[in-house]
Amino acid sequence: xxxxxxxxxxxxxxxxxxxxxxxxxxxxxxxxxxxxxxxxxxxxxxxxxxxxxxxxxxxxxxxxxxxxxxxxxxxxxxxxxxxxxxxxxxxxxxxxxxxxxxxxxxxxxxxxxxxxxxxxxxxxxxxxxxxxxxxxxxxxxxxxxxxxxxxxxxxxxxxxxxxxxxxxxxxxxxxxxxxxxxxxxxxxxxxxxxxxxxxxxxxxxxxxxxxxx
Numbered sequence: 001x002x003x004x005x006x007x008x009x010x011x012x013x014x015x016x017x018x019x020x021x022x023x024x025x026x027x028x029x030x031x032x033x034x035x036x037x038x039x040x041x042x043x044x045x046x047x048x049x050x051x052x053x054x055x056x057x058x059x060x061x062x063x064x065x066x067x068x069x070x071x072x073x074x075x076x077x078x079x080x081x082x083x084x085x086x087x088x089x090x091x092x093x094x095x096x097x098x099x100x101x102x103x104x105x106x107x108x109x110x111x112x113x114x115x116x117x118x119x120x121x122x123x124x125x126x127x128x129x130x131x132x133x134x135x136x137x138x139x140x141x142x143x144x145x146x147x148x149x150x151x152x153x154x155x156x157x158x159x160x161x162x163x164x165x166x167x168x169x170x171x172x173x174x175x176x177x178x179x180x181x182x183x184x185x186x187x188x189x190x191x192x193x194x195x196x197x198x199x200x201x202x203x204x205x206x207x208x209x210x211x212x213x
Contacts, residue, residue: 047196054156055191055203058141062160062189063207065112069098074212087211088164088185110160113142126157161188183211
């Protein structure tokens with residue numbers, strides 16, 4: 001817009017056109033939401049990494065629990081009713097033995113947490129872990145938190161599968177044919193959880209235990 005000045009000269013009034021305003025707003029919005037999008041994606045990625053780390057630790061913990069049971073059974077001298085060594089305690093004939101295979105069919109699924117002293121058969125739906133905030137299990141993932149009135153619920157569950165020599169899969173896990181099948185057991189630990197996007201995730205670790213001598 002132009003107006004006549006004091007000396008009769010035309011003066012140009014500076015301002016933004018509609019197009020210039022739209023462009024400026026677009027640039028401003030991009031400058032704001034671009035970093036916000038990156039931050040949101042970064043937070044999501046951090047959570048994904050954290051979930052996978054927790055799952056890996058829970059899976060390894062499951063293997064170590066079974067390994068400790070194996071050691072304890074051998075040190076205890078678990079025996080079958082006929083007096084043979086029964087390090088897997090398939091029939092749980094000796095006092096103080098932990099029944100690793102539970103006397104059930106090979107390939108059975110089990111659950112256990114760090115505070116338990118024996119395996120429990122998996123139900124129709126695997127138990128979700130609690131994160132204990134107080135009591136003797138503070139900071140641990142467990143199915144129960146003694147002394148903690150308000151433990152945190154989590155999205156993680158764990159299933160342990162024990163495969164004995166009676167299972168047909170044993171032929172695929174025996175790395176050395178000179179080792180008797182009765183001295184071998186495979187552990188498969190599967191940790192499941194739901195991620196931030198609502199998708200079901202799993203992490204699986206496998207290990208083979210031998211009769212410790």
